[in-house]
Amino acid sequence: MNQHSLFKNRTSVLATMHQKERVIAPIVEQKLGIKVLVPPDFNTDVFGTFTRVVKRRGTQIEAARFKAEKAMAITGETLAFASEGSFGPHPLMPYVPVNREIVIFLDKVNNIEIVGQELSTETNYSHQLVHSVEEAYSFAQRVGFPEHGLVIIVGDAAIVQGEVIKGITTKEQLFDAVKFCLNKSSTGQVHIETDMRAMYNPTRMKNIEKATLNLSEKITQVCPECSWPGFDVVESQKGLPCAFCHLPTQLIRSVIYRCKKCAFSREELFPHGQETADPSKCQYCNP
Ligand SMILES: [Zn+2]
Ligand SMILES: [Zn+2]
Structure with a gap:
C-alpha cells in the first residue's frame, strides 16, 4: 500500500482511554506511515458513554470529530484519529442487534476529514x-x-x-x-x-479494527488527477437493467467518485460486478 507523502512520518494523536490503540495504532503505523500517540488521562467519558450516565452529544460522526479535535487541542498535534461506536436494532431486521463503528481521521493542516466504517451483526450487545x-x-x-x-x-x-x-x-x-x-x-x-467499552469487549474491538482498515483504504485511495487522499464514492445511481426485459430496476447501476480537492469525478459502472439485475428484482417482470 502506498503511504501518502502528506502524512508520512507525521505524528497523530488518538483520542481514546479504552485501549483502542491496540487495534488502531498497528494499522495506522504500518499502512499509512503515521506515528500514533495516546494522550495520557484523556477522558472521553465526558463525550458520552454506553452506560448512559452521560448522554452522547450529536451524531456518531460529530461525537468522533469532537473527540479528535479535543485531542489535537490538548496536545498541539495536527493529525488525529478517534472512533465512536453505536449499537441498536438492525435497520432491516429489528430483532438483530447491530454494531456500527466509525473511525475518523482529521488533518488540520490540509483540512482533510475521512471516515471509515464497519457495520456488523457480530456483537454481544444485550x-x-x-x-x-x-x-x-x-x-x-x-x-x-x-x-x-x-x-x-x-x-x-x-x-x-x-x-x-x-x-x-x-x-x-x-x-x-x-x-x-x-x-x-x-x-x-x-x-x-x-x-461495550472496547477494552472489555473483544468482539467490538474486532469491529473497530475492521473500521480502521476501511479508513486506511479510503485514505490511500487517491485522486487520479491531483493525488489528494480520500478519493471516494459520493453518490450512486439506480437503474441496473433487468436481465429479462432490460428495463431499469431500482438496483445500483453506477457510483460516482469525486475528489474533495480538485472536484475531479469518475463514474464507475456496475460497482457490484453484475451488469444485469435478477428479474425477481424487476418491477415489470415481478411487480
Ligand atoms: Zn483531485
Ligand atoms: Zn424485467
Whole structure:
C-alpha cells in the first residue's frame, strides 16, 4: 500500500482511554506511515458513554470529530484519529442487534476529514432485568463472559440514578455486584448489560479494527488527477437493467467518485460486478 507523502512520518494523536490503540495504532503505523500517540488521562467519558450516565452529544460522526479535535487541542498535534461506536436494532431486521463503528481521521493542516466504517451483526450487545445471581450468571454465559465484561445497574436503566458497577470480568465480581445491587433495589430486580467499552469487549474491538482498515483504504485511495487522499464514492445511481426485459430496476447501476480537492469525478459502472439485475428484482417482470 502506498503511504501518502502528506502524512508520512507525521505524528497523530488518538483520542481514546479504552485501549483502542491496540487495534488502531498497528494499522495506522504500518499502512499509512503515521506515528500514533495516546494522550495520557484523556477522558472521553465526558463525550458520552454506553452506560448512559452521560448522554452522547450529536451524531456518531460529530461525537468522533469532537473527540479528535479535543485531542489535537490538548496536545498541539495536527493529525488525529478517534472512533465512536453505536449499537441498536438492525435497520432491516429489528430483532438483530447491530454494531456500527466509525473511525475518523482529521488533518488540520490540509483540512482533510475521512471516515471509515464497519457495520456488523457480530456483537454481544444485550441487556436484561434479573432477580437473582443465578439469572445473572445465565445471562453472562450467553454473552461471552468473562472475556466480555458486564455492567450491573440498580433498578431501571432508563432512569439511571442509583448504583452502576462497570467492568465486571470475574464470577466473584459478578456475584458480589448482583447481591450488592439486589440489596439496594426497591423492586427486587437489577439491570444487567454487556460492557461495550472496547477494552472489555473483544468482539467490538474486532469491529473497530475492521473500521480502521476501511479508513486506511479510503485514505490511500487517491485522486487520479491531483493525488489528494480520500478519493471516494459520493453518490450512486439506480437503474441496473433487468436481465429479462432490460428495463431499469431500482438496483445500483453506477457510483460516482469525486475528489474533495480538485472536484475531479469518475463514474464507475456496475460497482457490484453484475451488469444485469435478477428479474425477481424487476418491477415489470415481478411487480
Ligand atoms: Zn483531485
Ligand atoms: Zn424485467
